[in-house]
Amino acid sequence: MFDWFGKVSYCPHTKVAGFARHLKDGRIMGSRCEACGEVAFPPRADCPACRHDAFAFVEMSGAGTVVTYTRIDAAPAGFEDVTPFTVGVIDLEETGRLLAWFGETIDEGDIRIGMPVQVVPRIFEDTEQIKVHYTLEQPGTGWVKTDSS
Amino acid sequence: MTRVGVVGIGHTVFGRRSDATVQELAFEAYREALADGDVDPSVIDASVIGSVPEYHKQRSLAGVIQEYLDLNPRPTWLTEVACASGSAAIRTAWLSIRAGVHDVVAVIGCQKMTELTTAEILALMGRVGDVQWESVFGTTFPGYYAMFAQRHKHEFGTTNDQLSLVAVKNHYYGARNDKALFRKEITVEKAQASDPVASPLNVYDCCANADGAVCLILAAEDRARDLSDRPVWLDGLGCATASMSVLRRPDLTGLPSAADAAQQAYDMAGVAAADIDVAGVHDCFTIAEIMAYEDLGFCAKGEGGAFIQDKASYIGGSSPVNVDGGLKAKGHPIGATGVSQAYEIVRQLRGDCGERQVPDADVGLTHNVGGIGQYCFVNLFRRD
Numbered sequence: 427m428f429d430w431f432g433k434v435s436y437c438p439h440t441k442v443a444g445f446a447r448h449l450k451d452g453r454i455m456g457s458r459c460e461a462c463g464e465v466a467f468p469p470r471a472d473c474p475a476c477r478h479d480a481f482a483f484v485e486m487s488g489a490g491t492v493v494t495y496t497r498i499d500a501a502p503a504g505f506e507d508v509t510p511f512t513v514g515v516i517d518l519e520e521t522g523r524l525l526a527w528f529g530e531t532i533d534e535g536d537i538r539i540g541m542p543v544q545v546v547p548r549i550f551e552d553t554e555q556i557k558v559h560y561t562l563e564q565p566g567t568g569w570v571k572t573d574s575s
Numbered sequence: 576m577t578r579v580g581v582v583g584i585g586h587t588v589f590g591r592r593s594d595a596t597v598q599e600l601a602f603e604a605y606r607e608a609l610a611d612g613d614v615d616p617s618v619i620d621a622s623v624i625g626s627v628p629e630y631h632k633q634r635s636l637a638g639v640i641q642e643y644l645d646l647n648p649r650p651t652w653l654t655e656v657a658c659a660s661g662s663a664a665i666r667t668a669w670l671s672i673r674a675g676v677h678d679v680v681a682v683i684g685c686q687k688m689t690e691l692t693t694a695e696i697l698a699l700m701g702r703v704g705d706v707q708w709e710s711v712f713g714t715t716f717p718g719y720y721a722m723f724a725q726r727h728k729h730e731f732g733t734t735n736d737q738l739s740l741v742a743v744k745n746h747y748y749g750a751r752n753d754k755a756l757f758r759k760e761i762t763v764e765k766a767q768a769s770d771p772v773a774s775p776l777n778v779y780d781c782c783a784n785a786d787g788a789v790c791l792i793l794a795a796e797d798r799a800r801d802l803s804d805r806p807v808w809l810d811g812l813g814c815a816t817a818s819m820s821v822l823r824r825p826d827l828t829g830l831p832s833a834a835d836a837a838q839q840a841y842d843m844a845g846v847a848a849a850d851i852d853v854a855g856v857h858d859c860f861t862i863a864e865i866m867a868y869e870d871l872g873f874c875a876k877g878e879g880g881a882f883i884q885d886k887a888s889y890i891g892g893s894s895p896v897n898v899d900g901g902l903k904a905k906g907h908p909i910g911a912t913g914v915s916q917a918y919e920i921v922r923q924l925r926g927d928c929g930e931r932q933v934p935d936a937d938v939g940l941t942h943n944v945g946g947i948g949q950y951c952f953v954n955l956f957r958r959d
Contacts (some may be wrong), residue, residue: 432711440707468708468822494729494827496721497774498713502698505713513712515722515821523822525709539729559711 430556434504441471448483449558452547452571455483456522467522488545489565490516490524495537514562516543529561579669580799580806581956582679583612583792584918589906590756592786597631597687598643604683604790605644612803614792620677621650625664625684626910627657629699630691640683657703658859659945660684661789661913662952668793669809678795679802684914685788696784703946705820717781717860719821719947721773724862726827728775730877733865735775737880739766741861742779744889745897749904751931754915756785756906780861785906789914791921807921811844811955813837817948828877830948833870840940840953841872848872851894851955852936853923855916857944858901864888867942868896871953895933898923913943917954924958 429438430446445468448455457469461478467486472479493515501509512528514537524545528537543562546569550557585607587600595603601624609616622644624637633639641651654663661684668680688696700716727733743763749755766779792802799806815835818824824831841847848871856871858864865879873894874882882888888896899905899919902912920939922928941954 428707433713434711436702436706436710494722494726496718496725496776497771498715498718498721499771499773500697500715500717501694502701502713502715503694504698506694508713511713513714513718513722515827525712525714525822527712539725 749900
């Protein structure tokens with residue numbers, strides 16, 4: 427299922443594969459260790475703090491601030507049709523960091539380090555297979571949540 | 576414990592080498608290193624190959640090189656830590672000599688990159704980040720360093736002009752290095768007019784993929800004095816790591832692995848940053864050289880931009896850096912680069928660099944980064 431995540435997937439098998447289904451449902455999930463309660467994003471199956479192997483997904487707000495960004499003009503193989511694109515690294519409000527494309531609610535010229543953004547779940551529309559990702563948008567940008575599980 | 580000395584060095588021309596296989600490139604460097612040191616192949620106990628396997632059609636490269644060098648049945652092995660693979664080869668050769676297992680070891684850094692297209696290389700290199708959470712968004716190698724550059728500009732006021740000045744310096748020296756891929760000087764204006772790659776970096780902020788090989792022959796102290804009348808000593812080594820994922824780096828204005836590795840090397844050799852007469856640093860991108868000035872302690876944190884603007888990293892400045900042209904002008908055959916840096920420092924300490932010679936260079940350093948600082952090796956060389 428994790429091959430749903432991203433335009434090009436290099437990593438179909440992972441213990442946190444359920445992340446992709448939650449993202450399809452409009453939910454951005456981190457992990458919470460069932461032993462010590464440590465929350466991580468990106469989610470991880472094995473607790474970095476106490477090394478326990480049981481975790482639960484925990485929904486993140488998706489609110490964050492821009493740490494850095496770049497507009498990529500020279501594309502890697504598999505991304506030629508979406509180039510140029512701008513990626514940003516953001517600090518999430520709760521914990522952890524996330525890397526994603528800037529979406530259409532933010533003009534490239536308005537991007538600033540330190541600006542607040544909202545991470546919004548997205549589904550690629552033009553593919554037959556399920557493909558999901560997320561974009562960085564203006565705070566207040568809404569989206570639909572579903573519940574397929 | 577024995578010191579380890581460099582007794583022979585060889586270096587191919589870097590560039591598009593459509594005329595040769597990777598083992599043929601390795602042989603060019605090996606032949607030159609034997610002749611340089613007047614070393615007979617019979618004294619070589621083992622070889623260590625620094626290279627990144629994914630770029631080659633030939634699998635298990637160490638074996639094919641060992642055969643082509645006619646060194647069977649002596650031992651060989653490959654070291655791989657992305658763009659620092661060459662320095663990892665030097666480190667393991669040094670370790671095997673210090674352990675008393677081998678007396679004389681040939682180190683060969685080599686890479687033939689131009690069998691792949693630029694887009695294939697960008698995809699391959701982008702995957703040096705975390706493929707699970709980052710590469711799915713089309714991150715590239717220049718893209719990662721670009722994000723360091725944005726952050727450095729934001730925190731310290733570093734300018735695009737200062738980035739370009741690094742390229743201007745390295746092309747200035749590359750124009751005077753007959754092993755370099757690019758042997759033409761450039762201007763800030765020309766650098767800034769080049770095509771965008773990943774903002775704020777453009778083509779002239781990026782080193783070029785290349786083919787090439789470099790060989791060093793290392794020997795235990797007593798053998799080194801027999802084999803060479805002017806050995807250069809590898810007296811300090813540092814090696815450190817940092818997270819694979821950019822998402823787990825609190826500071827995006829420097830490479831913590833570089834600062835850690837430098838401190839280890841300084842401590843082992845008993846020197847300080849101010850004692851370094853000449854350095855080869857890993858300028859895969861212009862911002863990487865600016866961060867290296869700071870991580871190595873050549874200037875204070877945040878002052879790397881002013882450091883190049885003041886020409887402090889030119890010959891005659893406080894810390895001459897990449898006076899062979901660096902990765903930027905020499906080209907970057909990734910497995911060969913760390914060994915190429917060592918080759919230049921050995922020549923500088925021997926006083927063989929002609930118009931690029933740093934006067935009275937006694938102590939030199941190489942700073943070789945794998946990926947975006949997931950690995951960093953700092954090696955410190957000294958002459959008698």
